[in-house]
Amino acid sequence: MRAALFGRFQTRLLLLFLSLFVLVQVATYCAVYMVTSRNLGGQARQHLLYSGETLHRAIHDRADKLVEGAAVLSTDFGFREAVATGDSPTILSALVNLAQRIGAQRAMLVSLDRQVVADTGGLRGKPFPLGRLVDLADEHGRSSAFVVLDGALYNFVVVPVMAPVPIAWVGLGTRIDDAQAVSLKALMPRGMDINFVHRAADGNWRVLASTLPLDPKSLDALPRPVPGGNSEPVTLAENGSDYLTLAVDLPDDGVDQGTFAVLRYSLDVAFGPYRTLVFVLLGLLALGLIVVAVGGALVARTVSRPLHRLAEAASKVSRGDYQPVEVGPRRDEFAQLSSSFNRMVSSIDEREKQITFQAEHDSETGLPNRRRFERELEALIGPGGAGTVSVIVVTVDRVNEVRNAFGYSTWDKLIALIGPRLAGSVPGERVLARLSTVSFILALPGCGGDEARSAAERIRSGFEEPFVIDGFTIDANAQIGIANHPEHASTVGGLIQKASIGVMQAQSSGLVVGVYDPERDSSTARRLSLMGDLRRSLANREVQFYYQPKIHLPSGTITQVEALVRWIHPELGFVPPVEFITLAEQTGHIGYLTAWALESAIRQCAVWREMDYPIRVAINLSAQDLSDRALPATVAALLSEHDIDPSWLVLEVTESAVMKDPEQAIKVLEELNRMNVTLSVDDYGTGYSSMGYLKKLPIQELKIDRSFVLNLASSPQDQILVRSTIEMGHSLGLHVTAEGVEDEASAKLLREFGCDLAQGYYYSRPVPVDELNRFIEESPWGLGRAAE
Helix, strand or coil: CHHHHHHCHHHHHHHHHHHHHHHHHHHHHHHHHHHHHHHHHHHHHHHHHHHHHHHHHHHHHHHHHHHHHHHHHHCCHHHHHHHHHCCHHHHHHHHHHHHHHHCCCEEEEEECCCEEEEECCCCCCCECCCHHHHHHHHHHCCEEEEEEECCEEEEEEEEEEECCCEEEEEEEEEECCHHHHHHHHCCCCCCEEEEEEEECCCCCEEEEEECCCCCHHHHHHCCCCCCCCECCCEEEEECCEEEEEEEEECCCCCCCCCEEEEEEEEHHHHCHHHHHHHHHHHHHHHHHHHHHHHHCHHHHHHHHHHHHHHHHHHHHHHCCCCCCCCCCCCCCHHHHHHHHHHHHHHHHHHHHHHHHHHHHECCCCCCECHHHHHHHHHHHHCCCCCCCEEEEEEEECCHHHHHHHHCHHHHHHHHHHHHHHHHHHCCCCCEEEECCCCEEEEEEECCCHHHHHHHHHHHHHHCCCCEEECCEEECCCEEEEEEEECCCCCCHHHHHHHHHHHHHHHHHCCCCEEECCHHHCCCCHHHHHHHHHHHHHHHCCCEEEEEEEEEECCCCEEEEEEEEEEEEECCCEEECHHHHHHHHHHHCCHHHHHHHHHHHHHHHHHHHHHCCCCCEEEEECCHHHHCCCCHHHHHHHHHHHCCCCHHHEEEEEEHHHHHHCHHHHHHHHHHHHHCCCEEEEEEECCCCCCHHHHHHCCCCEEEECHHHCCCCCCCHHHHHHHHHHHHHHHHCCCEEEEECCCCHHHHHHHHHHCCCEEECCCCCCCECHHHHHHHHHHCCCCHHHHHC
8 A cells, every 4th residue: 555655646746846845945944054154154253353453442542541641640740749759658649549530450650770669559669570661661652561460460551750851650550350351342243252361370371351251271272363463263162152262462562471362252143143044944844845745846836936036145145245135025934034034134234334334433423533534535646536635634732631620521522522613614525534532634625735724724713612511611722734635745644644744843833734844844755864874974983073273362372172063974975964963853863963972072182182282172062962861970971981171071052952941951050060061151142141041050151152243343233242241251250252253353352352262264164183183283373383
């Protein structure tokens, strides 16, 4: 009977339909599963990598806030005074208050010998264990790293306390605990967990903070992250669940304590949208078997058509084409399957758009971020773009003042209001974005220099109206920089850089709006080349001193020389001193030049002493030199090394250099004076000249500026000024030198006025040391004449 049943054509046909249906359903399920799994797996990988970028941004943002808080404290006068006087209670109180205000859990002060002076933890009186951070802060002005202190993980920063050179170091740390891990998790997609792990000296792993328990043994199978980046994502099993896992390197600035973050994305969450589809497919499979058994070929044809559409749609999803499947007028199971599939596709599409938006927009203002701005600016200046484009950078002033007075919450609200204010000031076609914490940036397509300046003026006017936040009226000022394409730069990075330099140039000129000026840009190729060559030229003796005699007028003989630096560049030829000395001051290289000048001048003075030439040597000091507390010790060491009496060294300083930081400059001058070094005020009469000012300075010599001496013989007014200056100097017990003597008549007048020393081209131009030696021996004002 069984053989007859299965031998019937109808039964075999029914079995064939059933077999074909089951085969089609299984194949469809496998196709949908593979395509959807591949797509969802790819999405999970993107979420994991995005979360890694989010973690890096959050780490840098929190480190920046710590640095800003520490910078506020380190520049506070009261705090610096407490540091300078060793007032431990005041220091600790300031550290505790700062930590509470910015949400830090660890704050400490480290002395220059790297001892912990004050600490909200337990390291007071002990050596600072993170010396590498101090080295980096000394070099770059700040440093930050993830470090383990007292068994806990901290995001730790170090900044110097300047007065105006480092006198101590402030360290601030935010403890990374479970609560911090949870707050970081909130920035990431649902289903993402974060662990912070550390490999101890004994080789064992420790989980320092976590949003989900982690078996430390599983970390042995996890690849280590590359420095400054991530590892390759891998799938690891934990407590019966699979997690796509990524190791994220934490910035440690070379401390290298074996600490990094582990991001885990639950594949159960990633495949959540697929479960509904699986259950529908399984239900359809059961239903289809019944229908095929009843309807045969009609059911098979009816079933295959919608499933084919689903397979095609799933394939499109894998290629990033999130188009919905047509449901059709009928409300059957296939319509439900299509609706479920469409909901899944819509959910994935929405998540993709959200991720893209977050990656390209600033979370505080909703404006495009720098990444989005750079892409749009690239389109504007590229082929087919607007051609001429103006870039405007707007930097908000008084940041620390607003934060200290009203708090970070009010500052965030102020930043959120500035964006609409800028948009209202520059309507029409433009790109507006947030560039950094305190800066915004605009791109104006088809805009030239005049239009850009007009837009900048409207922005400046827009800031004249105060901002009202929580009942407070806040005046926010801004500095504005402008760069134009293609006039100033032809690349996106170049335009942003030049506009930012325009801001700094405006600040240095006391203006609100600054158009980029390449002549004032210390980053130009020639200037960078000069600074790169200067130290090499000092070593190769391409930089040397020329000496100009100073004649003692009562005796008519040379008694002093002024050492004037000259640079003969092997490729550029003669480089004017005003160019490379000014540039050295701007770029912080003046210290190398001063060190070379002191050593060369004192060494030459020793040579002349051995030749029995009683010649004193004068060299010039800059404003930065007068801020160097170590200068007197350096001079003392060189004088001792070459066995030169300090009175044979004359250090000339200008009035403007002293006025840069009068308090510190006078301290340095007083210490040099106690050493018996001769001190002279150069270019007298061009600055803050007054008797009261002179009486405060520990000087022995006054040097009348050449502008009063050049026309002395023909200008009665200059004669009155010079004579009165000489008499005033003598009344204060000072020797007086006149520079710029160009003729015999002027020299004669200076002798009649009682001037002590004179120098100028009438006697000699600045000459190399060999020519000066001949001048000493052979000239009418030389020592050979005195011997006769």
